[in-house]
Amino acid sequence: MDRAALGFDHLTRFWLGSAPARGVVARLDESLGRALAEHDYPAPVKALLRQLAAAALLLASNLKQPAAIVIQAQGEGPAPLLCVEATHTLSCRAYASVKSDGPLPSGGDLLDWVAGSGSGRLVFTIDPERGQMYQGIVALEHASVARLLESYLSNSQQTDTRLWLREDGETLEAALLERLPVDSKDAEAALARWQAAEANMERAFADPFMPFPYTEWLEMVFPNETVQAQTPSAVRFACPCSIERVLGALRLVGLEELMPLAEAQGGVETRCEFCGRRYRVEKAQLLALFHDERVDGKHPPGTSTLQ
Ligand SMILES: [Zn+2]
Structure with a gap:
C-alpha cells in the first residue's frame, strides 16, 4: 500500500457516533520535512516547530472560510520566536529566529528555548482572506506544545479540547479531539462517553505507531463507536511569498530607510x-515603486526629491 493510502501527509476529520466528540488525525512526514529543509536550526527547535505546525494544520482543517492560522511562541530565550502558518488548503510553512550567541539549553521544551530565563507568550491568530483578523494571546505557561495548546483552545473555545503529538522517525502523528455540546438532560452520560473517547485516544498514542489507513485505524482506536470519517485530505508545504509581497513590505519600510542600502x-x-x-529589487525598480506611489498618492510629481 502506498504511503498516501496509509495516511502519510494526509489528515482526516472524523465524528464519533455516541460520544459527543469530533476530531482530526494527521501523519505528517515529507510535508514537515520540506517545510524545514531550508533551515539549519538546532534539533529541539525543529521538533518544536514541527509540533506547532502539526497543531496549526489540524486546526486549519476546521476553518469554515479561506483563512490562515498563525501560531507564534515568543519569549526571551535562545529561540525568541517560533512561527508557523497553516491555511485552509492545508499548506504549511514555519520558521524560527535563533540567537547565534550564548549557551544552548540542555532541555528541549518551549520554556527552555522560547521563554528562557524570562517570560514568554503564545500568540494565536486567525487571518481570514476577507474580514476581521482574530488574535488571542496567553502566557507561555506550559513546557509542552500539546499542553499549551490544549489549555489555550479549551479556554478560548470554552469546550474541552485534547491534542496528542508523537514522533516516529520522520513522521509526526497528531490528533485533536474536541468535545461537542449536548442537551443538558444527557449531560452525565455524555461526559462519561467523552471521557471514554479521550481514554481511547490516549491509549492509541501510548501504543506503538501503527500507520493503518485512517478508517481502519479509527475503528481500532474507538472499538465501541461508529466512526464517521471524511476522505483524507493531502497536506503539503507551500510558501506563498512573491515579489509583489516583497514590494508591498518595502513600501512600508519607506524610501528614506532603503536608499542608503540601495546606493x-x-x-x-x-x-x-x-x-x-x-x-532582489534593483535601485531603479525601487525608485519606480516609490515614484508610482507618489504619483498615485498625495505628492504630485516633481515635488519630491529622492535622496
Ligand atoms: Zn517564502
Missing part, C-alpha cells in the same frame, strides 16, 4: 524567512 549595493536584497527564497 551601496545597487539594490535591496531580502530573503523569505519561511522558505529561504531570495529576492
